[in-house]
Amino acid sequence: MSEMRDAMAPVIAVEGLSKTYTMGSEVVEALRGVSFVVAAGAYVALMGRSGSGKSTLMHLLGCLDTPTNGRYWLNGADVSGLSRRHRAEVRNRHIGFVFQSFNLLPRLSTLENVMLPLQYRRHLHDAQPSEKELAAMALRQVGLGDRIGHKPTELSGGQRQRVAIARALVTNPALILADEPTGNLDSRTGADILDLLAALHENGRTIILVTHDAQVAAHADRILHMKDGQIVDEVTG
Amino acid sequence: MTLLKTIRTALIGIGSNVLRAVLTTLGIVIGVASVISMLALGNGARAAVEANFRNLGSDMVQISVKEKIDQGEFVPVGEILSYEDGLRMPKEVALVNRVIMAISGEGKVRHGFNVLDMLVSGTTADGLDNLAAQGNVQPIGWPDGEPLSGAAFVENGRFFTPAEVFSNADVCVLGYKTAEQLFGGDNPLGEIVWVNRRKCLVIGVLTELEVTNPALRNQAQPNEAFYLPISTAIANLFDQEPSVQITARVSDESQMAEARQQIADYLRLRHDVGKDEIGEWDDDFALTTRQDILGAQQQAARTFSFLLAAMAAVSLVVGGIGIMNVMLVSVTERTREIGVRLAVGARPQDIVAQFLLEAVLISGFGGTLGIAVGVLSIPLVANFNQGVALLDLDSIPLSFGVALLTGLAFGLYPAIRAARLDPIEALRYE
Numbered sequence: 001m002s003e004m005r006d007a008m009a010p011v012i013a014v015e016g017l018s019k020t021y022t023m024g025s026e027v028v029e030a031l032r033g034v035s036f037v038v039a040a041g042a043y044v045a046l047m048g049r050s051g052s053g054k055s056t057l058m059h060l061l062g063c064l065d066t067p068t069n070g071r072y073w074l075n076g077a078d079v080s081g082l083s084r085r086h087r088a089e090v091r092n093r094h095i096g097f098v099f100q101s102f103n104l105l106p107r108l109s110t111l112e113n114v115m116l117p118l119q120y121r122r123h124l125h126d127a128q129p130s131e132k133e134l135a136a137m138a139l140r141q142v143g144l145g146d147r148i149g150h151k152p153t154e155l156s157g158g159q160r161q162r163v164a165i166a167r168a169l170v171t172n173p174a175l176i177l178a179d180e181p182t183g184n185l186d187s188r189t190g191a192d193i194l195d196l197l198a199a200l201h202e203n204g205r206t207i208i209l210v211t212h213d214a215q216v217a218a219h220a221d222r223i224l225h226m227k228d229g230q231i232v233d234e235v236t237g
Numbered sequence: 238m239t240l241l242k243t244i245r246t247a248l249i250g251i252g253s254n255v256l257r258a259v260l261t262t263l264g265i266v267i268g269v270a271s272v273i274s275m276l277a278l279g280n281g282a283r284a285a286v287e288a289n290f291r292n293l294g295s296d297m298v299q300i301s302v303k304e305k306i307d308q309g310e311f312v313p314v315g316e317i318l319s320y321e322d323g324l325r326m327p328k329e330v331a332l333v334n335r336v337i338m339a340i341s342g343e344g345k346v347r348h349g350f351n352v353l354d355m356l357v358s359g360t361t362a363d364g365l366d367n368l369a370a371q372g373n374v375q376p377i378g379w380p381d382g383e384p385l386s387g388a389a390f391v392e393n394g395r396f397f398t399p400a401e402v403f404s405n406a407d408v409c410v411l412g413y414k415t416a417e418q419l420f421g422g423d424n425p426l427g428e429i430v431w432v433n434r435r436k437c438l439v440i441g442v443l444t445e446l447e448v449t450n451p452a453l454r455n456q457a458q459p460n461e462a463f464y465l466p467i468s469t470a471i472a473n474l475f476d477q478e479p480s481v482q483i484t485a486r487v488s489d490e491s492q493m494a495e496a497r498q499q500i501a502d503y504l505r506l507r508h509d510v511g512k513d514e515i516g517e518w519d520d521d522f523a524l525t526t527r528q529d530i531l532g533a534q535q536q537a538a539r540t541f542s543f544l545l546a547a548m549a550a551v552s553l554v555v556g557g558i559g560i561m562n563v564m565l566v567s568v569t570e571r572t573r574e575i576g577v578r579l580a581v582g583a584r585p586q587d588i589v590a591q592f593l594l595e596a597v598l599i600s601g602f603g604g605t606l607g608i609a610v611g612v613l614s615i616p617l618v619a620n621f622n623q624g625v626a627l628l629d630l631d632s633i634p635l636s637f638g639v640a641l642l643t644g645l646a647f648g649l650y651p652a653i654r655a656a657r658l659d660p661i662e663a664l665r666y667e
Contacts, residue, residue: 059661062580064580064660064661065661084584084585085584085585085586088579088582088583088584088585088587089582089584091580091581091582092581092582092583093582097580097581099664103573103576103577103580103664104577105574105577107249107252107253108249116577116578116581117581117582119242119246120578120581120582120583120584120587121582167581171582
């Protein structure tokens with residue numbers, strides 16, 4: 001994939017992406033032919049109510065699932081039809097996830113949680129800093145350089161989400177996918193997290209923010225509104 | 238992931254519920270421990286059999302009386318195997334050039350006020366040489382590998398002569414401890430000892446002996462011995478004429494089958510043995526050669542191996558199901574963790590490796606514990622087998638390997654189930 005990567009290619013290009021589920025005898029069209037392009041360094045919000053197809057789209061963009069139809073190029077490489085194993089490798093190298101419920105492993109320290117993606121990294125280069133150094137750097141980036149040895153249970157919600165963001169950053173991915181990152185936080189802490197994402201964007205990160213909240217979405221440069229499995233409106237800020 | 242990291246991850250997984258992991262291993266612990274202790278029993282029994290028959294050279298036929306249990310006692314099925322049977326054998330059986338005879342019985346031995354109720358042995362003049370040839374005992378401090386003869390066992394005086402055995406002489410030889418118990422520190426040589434109601438001249442005292450064969454260490458008491466000429470013992474210790482143990486030495490080793498036939502013919506004639514309804518000789522004696530013992534031993538070893546394999550299989554299945562159960566629970570409990578790992582890039586084989594290793598670590602822990610329990614229980618199980626149990630060193634890697642394989646086999650299904658989880662579903666799991 002990376003061998004064929006075009007330096008000028010957009011981070012995301014999707015074309016006619018659709019996803020159909022069969023639930024019992026009923027066929028659900030969760031996504032009906034979505035097409036768009038996200039340039040490197042963009043900050044895009046994916047907005048819509050529940051059932052609009054935004055979660056399905058996020059799963060496809062995150063390579064957690066494969067589309068029924070259509071193509072998806074991530075960093076210029078077609079990732080639409082990859083096997084489970086190859087999708088895992090793509091997630092590991094190119095995508096950083098931030099979840100609503102943080103999803104930290106409670107028995108691991110903050111540092112170990114951030115190191116987790118590195119443990120599954122392949123093609124290591126000797127010249128790179130060690131996993132510990134990389135994780136510590138990522139924690140400093142989110143302002144938690146002094147919480148390295150703490151367990152997630154010893155941290156506040158905002159701090160936990162910062163750890164999760166550090167975990168998403170540590171592999172230096174092409175894309176950060178944040179799924180309702182402020183959903184479990186009070187508005188003040190939520191605002192801090194959004195500020196952090198904005199700062200990462202300033203530093204050139206490509207971010208996709210999935211939310212149902214218009215105020216949250218307003219932080220992005222570009223908002224894609226979804227309804228009934230399609231993009232119905234696009235606002236550029 | 239590197240192996241080291243996978244091991245660390247698996248250890249953290251086990252650490253989340255140590256008690257459960259320990260309980261899970263119980264089946265494996267019991268299985269491994271019983272394999273080790275059973276193999277020790279078998280090993281000890283084999284060593285004991287070997288020790289007991291070491292004196293049976295390849296040129297020898299052991300003759301014993303056939304007995305049955307009647308009202309709780311052993312009684313001969315036909316005639317006894319008499320001293321006379323043995324005495325005449327070298328003359329009347331062409332291929333037998335010599336016989337060794339022995340007998341033992343309870344007797345009351347007295348000197349002054351010291352009385353011992355003990356087992357008295359009657360032997361031929363070569364009794365001590367036969368004891369030396371068995372190689373199960375030696376004088377204390379005897380150098381390793383130094384050839385041993387009966388003469389080395391005598392500290393003071395001498396053993397019987399063939400003439401004394403033939404003439405029913407009232408002479409005796411005392412074991413080291415027996416001499417101490419009867420005479421204190423005094424010199425017993427030339428003194429008179431009463432055996433039941435008969436006087437007996439002490440002509441020899443044995444040196445202090447030690448048992449060298451570990452299989453016999455708890456049974457044999459070589460220093461609590463009292464020897465009489467076999468003819469004297471028969472006359473003095475028994476109300477009725479007893480059966481004796483006879484070992485015949487064959488002059489030509491290449492004709493063992495023929496010698497066996499000659500001995501059988503000789504005894505059938507003397508004991509007036511007939512044939513039963515299906516035309517088989519209804520013998521009242523049994524003949525045993527080294528070949529017979531080896532065959533029986535191999536048969537016993539086969540039976541024992543089969544039993545052991547069955548036991549190992551049962552413990553393997555029980556222990557394995559325990560591990561599978563706990564791993565399935567663990568996979569369910571940690572669905573969300575698996576989802577997170579998959580999301581950050583764990584490949585299916587990484588998840589398989591993590592859970593498989595966890596199962597193998599648990600079973601390996603159980604195997605280690607089982608080996609410790611098994612080795613420590615050997616003295617205990619030995620009590621059920623007359624103190625005979627010897628650790629079989631091969632059983633340690635064998636049973637540990639079986640334990641690891643169990644973890645691998647029964648951990649595979651839960652591990653594959655974990656790896657097949659859909660990351661989206663797993664991340665939503667509450």
